[in-house]
Amino acid sequence: MSIKYxxxxxxxxxxxxxxxxxxxxARSNGGSVLLAHVLEWSPYSFLTPEELxxxxxxxxxxxxxxxxxxxxxxxxxxxxxxxEIDSVIKxxxxxxxxxxxxxxxxxxxxxxxxxxxxxxxxxxxxxxxxTLAQIAPVPCTIVP
Amino acid sequence: xxxxxxxxxxxxxxxxxxxxxxLAQSVDETVNQLFSSATGWFVSFIFSPFxxxxxxxxxxxxxxxxxxxxxxxxFIQFRAFPLSISLVKGDYSDPNxxxxxxxxxxxxxxxxxxxxxxxxxxxxxAVGIGGxxxxxxxxxxxxxxxxxxxxxxxxxxxxxxxxxDGTVSGGPMYYLTKGFAERGLPGGRFLAILFSVFCILGAxxxxxxxxxxxxxxxxxxxxxxxxGWITGVVFAVVVFAVIVGGLKSIAKVTEKVVPFMxxxxxxxxxxxxxxxxxxxxxxxxxxxxxxxTGLGVAGGMVGALIQGFKRAAFSNEAGVGSxxxxxxxxxxxxxxxxxxxxxxxxxxxxxxxxxxxxxxxIITGQLTxxxxxxxxxxEGGRIVTATGASGVGLxxxxxxxxxxxxxxxxxxxxxxxxxxxxxxxxxxxxKAWTYLFGEGKSKEITFKVIFCIFVIIGAAANLxxxxxxxxxxxxxxxxxxxxxxxxxxPIVKRELNSYLDRMKSGEIKKFx
Numbered sequence: 185m186s187i188k189y190x191x192x193x194x195x196x197x198x199x200x201x202x203x204x205x206x207x208x209x210a211r212s213n214g215g216s217v218l219l220a221h222v223l224e225w226s227p228y229s230f231l232t233p234e235e236l237x238x239x240x241x242x243x244x245x246x247x248x249x250x251x252x253x254x255x256x257x258x259x260x261x262x263x264x265x266x267x268e269i270d271s272v273i274k275x276x277x278x279x280x281x282x283x284x285x286x287x288x289x290x291x292x293x294x295x296x297x298x299x300x301x302x303x304x305x306x307x308x309x310x311x312x313x314x315t316l317a318q319i320a321p322v323p324c325t326i327v328p
Numbered sequence: 329x330x331x332x333x334x335x336x337x338x339x340x341x342x343x344x345x346x347x348x349x350x351l352a353q354s355v356d357e358t359v360n361q362l363f364s365s366a367t368g369w370f371v372s373f374i375f376s377p378f379x380x381x382x383x384x385x386x387x388x389x390x391x392x393x394x395x396x397x398x399x400x401x402x403f404i405q406f407r408a409f410p411l412s413i414s415l416v417k418g419d420y421s422d423p424n425x426x427x428x429x430x431x432x433x434x435x436x437x438x439x440x441x442x443x444x445x446x447x448x449x450x451x452x453x454a455v456g457i458g459g460x461x462x463x464x465x466x467x468x469x470x471x472x473x474x475x476x477x478x479x480x481x482x483x484x485x486x487x488x489x490x491x492x493d494g495t496v497s498g499g500p501m502y503y504l505t506k507g508f509a510e511r512g513l514p515g516g517r518f519l520a521i522l523f524s525v526f527c528i529l530g531a532x533x534x535x536x537x538x539x540x541x542x543x544x545x546x547x548x549x550x551x552x553x554x555x556g557w558i559t560g561v562v563f564a565v566v567v568f569a570v571i572v573g574g575l576k577s578i579a580k581v582t583e584k585v586v587p588f589m590x591x592x593x594x595x596x597x598x599x600x601x602x603x604x605x606x607x608x609x610x611x612x613x614x615x616x617x618x619x620x621t622g623l624g625v626a627g628g629m630v631g632a633l634i635q636g637f638k639r640a641a642f643s644n645e646a647g648v649g650s651x652x653x654x655x656x657x658x659x660x661x662x663x664x665x666x667x668x669x670x671x672x673x674x675x676x677x678x679x680x681x682x683x684x685x686x687x688x689x690i691i692t693g694q695l696t697x698x699x700x701x702x703x704x705x706x707e708g709g710r711i712v713t714a715t716g717a718s719g720v721g722l723x724x725x726x727x728x729x730x731x732x733x734x735x736x737x738x739x740x741x742x743x744x745x746x747x748x749x750x751x752x753x754x755x756x757x758x759k760a761w762t763y764l765f766g767e768g769k770s771k772e773i774t775f776k777v778i779f780c781i782f783v784i785i786g787a788a789a790n791l792x793x794x795x796x797x798x799x800x801x802x803x804x805x806x807x808x809x810x811x812x813x814x815x816x817x818p819i820v821k822r823e824l825n826s827y828l829d830r831m832k833s834g835e836i837k838k839f840x
Contacts, residue, residue: 227418227430230583232576233755236437236657239429241494246427275427284423 187215190291192282195254198297202327206295216268220285225275279315287321294324359785364793374800386803387637393647393810394472397479405474405671412668419840428659431669438654440586441752442677444745446643449542449720451685456718458635459625459704461618463686465636470678473646474671479813482667482820484652498656500649500809501763507816519808526804527760534798535753537786539746541794542720544787546742560787564780571754572776586748589741597684600730604691611690624703644674649809653756664823689726754779
């Protein structure tokens with residue numbers, strides 16, 4: 185079975201370190217990398233009638249922007265040296281959706297950068313890395 | 329530039345009135361007189377009774393429709409209730425569609441357009457005139473109305489317009505034209521135009537003037553009496569800023585605060601009911617007895633029934649067609665699923681929230697009873713209340729008797745509810761307007777400015793003429809919409825049977 189790394193990327197320096205970490209490892213053990221970008225979204229939020237009407241259009245725009253402004257530049261900037269690399273963009277609760285992506289892709293490992301938010305904010309809202317450590321379906325590496 | 333000009337015109341108008349108090353007082357009176365004489369004929373036509381009775385034909389029209397749909401779809405509102413809950417929870421939503429409008433969002437937006445003053449002020453009007461018995465008929469109308477809502481929202485999604493840029497437009501205008509054409513029936517376009525005209529009037533009446541009027545009554549009840557046009561101008565400026573100026577932040581805040589206000593309102597009502605738990609049995613006794621005898625109210629049983637049915641229809645808008653506009657943006661491959669979801673709307677609105685208001689008014693003893701006969705004491709067609717209040721004031725007094733601070737919370741809730749209902753209805757009205765006159769910036773601005781002017785008129789006029797016109801306009805929409813629903817209900821049945829068959833065969837599966 186080939187080794188597959190699912191890396192969470194949100195364009196932050198931490199996530200860039202995570203991507204570099206995953207590619208290094210994939211190169212050394214012949215694995216592949218899947219870049220995953222999740223747009224925070226709850227189906228239980230409240231929208232105005234105009235927002236409902238335009239939602240489908242906006243979703244298309246948001247996905248296109250995430251691809252051109254975030255995922256594509258990362259793909260272009262890193263030297264993959266023959267490492268097989270792919271990307272996926274999804275909507276949802278970030279940690280849960282990353283777990284789902286890892287399960288669906290048959291990942292060996294999840295890799296995520298640590299943003300180092302203030303402890304108060306993390307205490308109140310939790311952090312993606314912290315939540316993943318609890319719920320990830322596969323081993324999860326948190327890159328500092 | 330254009331917008332700035334309009335702002336300054338409004339400001340000059342306001343200043344002119346403030347600088348001349350005599351003029352200001354007479355503005356209210358003039359508006360009121362002009363308004364009632366201009367709309368009187370329309371109101372009396374819509375509410376004209378069957379010859380020789382006191383029963384308005386329009387009320388029968390709504391109830392017969394709800395009954396027909398209930399039987400035609402074999403009590404769908406009870407059969408599909410658990411399925412509706414699963415759909416709202418997202419059990420059947422494809423995770424790959426995340427980021428699109430969910431069933432929950434469509435329902436929440438539609439609810440914020442319906443839950444509002446109808447639940448607070450409308451119910452008070454119903455029990456204030458029809459007595460506790462009106463509650464029974466209101467609940468019944470709410471339960472039956474679930475089937476009407478199911479029918480119209482399924483059609484709304486099925487026949488919506490999806491444009492190349494990904495936006496959608498739906499509602500009775502579209503299913504009347506497209507659905508009639510599909511079935512080879514004549515007159516679809518005519519009905520769609522008629523519906524759009526009434527929808528614009530309904531948006532200006534129940535969706536605007538009634539809201540402004542009751543919001544003013546609530547505010548002036550707390551800070552002391554002052555002319556209604558002042559509230560009107562303030563409201564008009566804020567509404568103007570949102571719908572013309574595109575200040576989305578205000579609308580966003582409202583959309584988020586309103587659901588919590590709704591929950592707070594229900595919780596407060598529940599606390600009052602729990603504290604008075606020993607009286608709940610008595611209150612239901614009054615509701616049942618009043619439903620069939622009237623307990624001394626004007627018109628007896630029929631009086632209670634008319635009030636209950638009228639206010640239920642006004643509150644949950646089942647059969648009116650407005651919800652079909654709001655629900656049509658949902659992302660689903662199966663139009664019928666939105667029908668299932670929408671049937672929760674009259675349930676939450678009428679069966680739960682309206683009943684809470686009615687119970688609180690009854691239990692806190694706002695309606696005065698003649699100790700000798702056990703009947704309610706009436707004066708001029710209305711039950712004499714403990715504080716002399718009617719409409720939203722009656723609800724406020726009922727909650728105040730338990731929590732002295734509640735009128736302040738209620739005032740904020742009423743203003744927010746009124747505001748969110750106005751925003752929703754400005755959208756419904758705009759959809760009808762653009763259906764009639766075509767899309768385009770200047771056409772849209774014209775409607776929005778008219779909408780803002782009616783906010784001022786609504787706040788300045790007396791409750792009587794405003795509530796009559798609001799009811800009449802909204803019920804006129806139902807006349808057209810229900811003709812359409814009768815003609816198109818076989819299409820809904822086909823969708824329903826196909827969906828249920830595929831659920832049975834396992835083709836439609838839960839994702840969760």
